[in-house]
Amino acid sequence: MQEIVGESLARRLLEWGVDTIFGLPGDGINGLMEGFRRQREKLRFVLVHHEEAAAFMATGYAKATGRLGVCAATSGPGAIHLLNGLYDAKLDRVPVLAITGMQETSVLGSYYQQEVQTPLLYQDVAAYNLMVTNPQQMPGVVDIAIRNALAKRTVAHLTFPNDVQVAAVSEDPYRHVSPGKPPMSSPVLSQPPVPASQAELARAAEVLNAGKKVAMLVGVGARGARDEVLAVADALASPIVKTLPGKLVVPDDHPLTTGGLGLLGTKPSEELMEECDTLLMVGTSFPYGKYLPSPGQAKVVQIDLDASLIGMRLPVEAAVAADARLALQQLLPMLQTRTDRSFLSKYQAERDAWRSAMVALQDPSRDPIAPQYLISCVDEAATSDAILTCDSGTIATWAARHWTIRGGREFYLSGNLATMAPGLPYAIAMQHAYPGRQVIAFVGDGGFAMLMAEFLTAVRHELPVKVIINNNNAYGEILWEQIILGYPEYAVRHRQPEADFAAWARACGGYGAKVTDPKALPGAIREALAHPGPALVDCDVNPNEPPMPGKVRYEQAKHFTEAFLRGQPHKVATVTSVARDKINEMRS
Structure with a gap:
């Protein structure tokens, strides 16, 4: 059988180590699908229900494995649907190849x-x-295309007209001279980690050794450098602050970390950023400048593999363009070990108080169920190497503060794009990549409803993902954003009847449980996690529970008050929830 372009594509993907494509066929890629079919023993095609989910799956696969994610869609609408997931890959800097179809060249x-x-x-x-x-x-x-995706950690795109897809790979309709084909031996999948220059390290060590109150801010670019981050922090007597995507870098229960930063972060992290005189940024270009030290307050050392990201937020005294793990290994012997640990000790005490307050919010007696209690039940029952995926919205707040990174646990969400709906597709892709690990999607009712058909994908592919739905029957984050701007909420709550997603899970052939009673929640979570196949728990939570920032600023409090004065429609329930939270915090 003559090799066609579609099969040539499939063969080349295999030589690059690709074993999975996420996608949805259509007449615009039938030739490519035939090529994939001819290599079906080695190249698996995961059929999805929406192309956006395919792009999210490719992105999630790339995030969790570090390998190239690949998605495919037909021409026109299918290619358009990929875009949201592809922007997620671009903004979070993960390698994804998108393959789409195009009409025949004669009709273009x-x-x-x-x-x-x-x-x-x-x-x-x-x-x-x-x-x-x-x-x-x-x-x-x-x-x-693949070299660009891997080297630049971004998206590459190839589109194939229908007639080209089925053409013989040896055909040359234009009789052009080929520029020459690369060798067919398996290409190198990645380059060796880049070490730092001695001059850059010497300047970085000079700045850090001179600091009196040193803080570290680590992002997902420091993934794989846990031991090195902890060793440097210990030498500098530095608290470790984590970005949200960088939550998995060091354990949440480690004595050196104060947790996250930003709207979803912790009060100790925010306050130490206001006090530090030296900041070491590793693997992050944290975009929210108002949570960073004010200009001129702190001297900054920044380590990043991508030199173009250095100095984007703050003036930098010392720039180190290198792999985070290698750079920290090289830097450690150059640092002077601190004997004065008072700055660290101060914020360790504040962190302990913060954690006690967060635990107090995990109140099992509250009805409606507190979302903090829901995620705490998941946190308690999950395995030590569980992967948690998360959507954007209030659920990101609960996961950031109540999902504990310990052991081999991991955490993924849409970072810079902050889009809704990737939680379930991420989980499906990661479960495919790691069939022996527990993979949990912690999602809101809004995000789940957008791509809920993919639960059926998990059932059909026998992927035992666990889905926990924080169901407040509203677009909760948008609700609170309206209030923080000083406006009463509008058009963010769904009308009754409230959805029962557990019924959908059972209809798909999976496990489904609907929970409204807090007493039933721990057992339902444990049963779902123990189920051998796909499982879903749809939990009704308090829709008026506010995702309060770690430190309430004056402007936020002012706008909150203005929203109530203008006629906030659920002000009694909201005030009751806030008051209950504060009472629990004071009791902690």
Whole structure:
């Protein structure tokens, strides 16, 4: 059988170590699907229900494994649907290859059905972006696309017209001279980690050794450098503050960390940023400047593999462009070990008080169920190497503060894009990548409803993901954002009847439990996590529970008051919830 372009693509993906493609077929990629079919023993195609989910799955797969994620969609609408998940990959800097279809070359420009110029559509999201118009471009352009995705940790895109997909790979319709094909031996998947220069390290050590109140801010770029981060922090007597995507870098219960930073962070982390005189940033370009030291307050050392990200938020005294783990290994012997640990001790005490307050909010007696209690039940019952995926919204607040990183646990969400709905697709992809681990999607009712059909995907592919729905029957984060702006809530709560997603789970052939009684919650969570297949717990939580910032600023309090004066429709229930939280905190 003559090899077609679709099969050449499949073979080349296999040579790059790709074993899975997430996607949804259509007549715009039938030739590619035939190529995938011919390699089906080695290349698995995971069929989804919505292309957006396919892109999220490819992104989640890349985040969890560090390998290339691949998604495929048909021409026109299918290619458009991929975009939200692809922007998630781009903004969180993970390598994803998107493969789409295109109408036959003979009809391009004739307003043909579903004719969308995807190279133009993708020009912002994809670092490498090409329509393949000649079989002779194979497999070279596949190599270039993948190299761009891996080297730049971003999105690459290839689109194939229908006639090119099924053309013989040896065909040259234009009789052009080929520029030459790369060797067919397996390419190198990644480059060795980049060490730091001695000059950069010497300057960094000089700044850090001179500091009196040193703080560390670590992001997901420091993943894999846990031991090195802890060793440097111990030498500098520095508290470790974590970004939300960087939550997995060091354990939450480690004595050196004060937790997260920002709207979803902790009060100790925010206050120590206001006091520190030296800041070591590792693997992060934290975007929320108002939570960082004020300009001129602290001298900054920044370590990042991507030099273009250094100095984006604050003036930098010492820049180290290198792999985080290697740079910290090289830096450690150059640091003077601190004997004065008073700055660290101060914020360790504040952290202990903060944690006690958070535990107090996990109140099992509250009815409606407190969302903090829901995530605490998950935290208690989950395995020590569980992976938790999360959507954007109030659920991110609860997960940030009440999901404990310990042992081999991990945590993933849409970081910079902060889009709704990736939680379930992430979980499906990560369960596929790590079949022996417990993978839990902690999602809101809003995000789950957007791509809930993918629970059926998990059932059909026998992927035992666990889905925990924090159901407040509202777009909770948007509700509180309206109030913080000083406006009463509007159009953010769903009308009755409230959805029963557990019934959907059972209809799909999975485990489903609906929980409204706090006494039934721990048992339902344990039973779902013990279930051998896909399982879902739909838990009704208090819709008026506010995701309060770690430290309430004057402007926030002022706008909150203004919203009530203007006629906040659920002010009694909201005030009751806030008061209950404060009482519990004072009792802790």
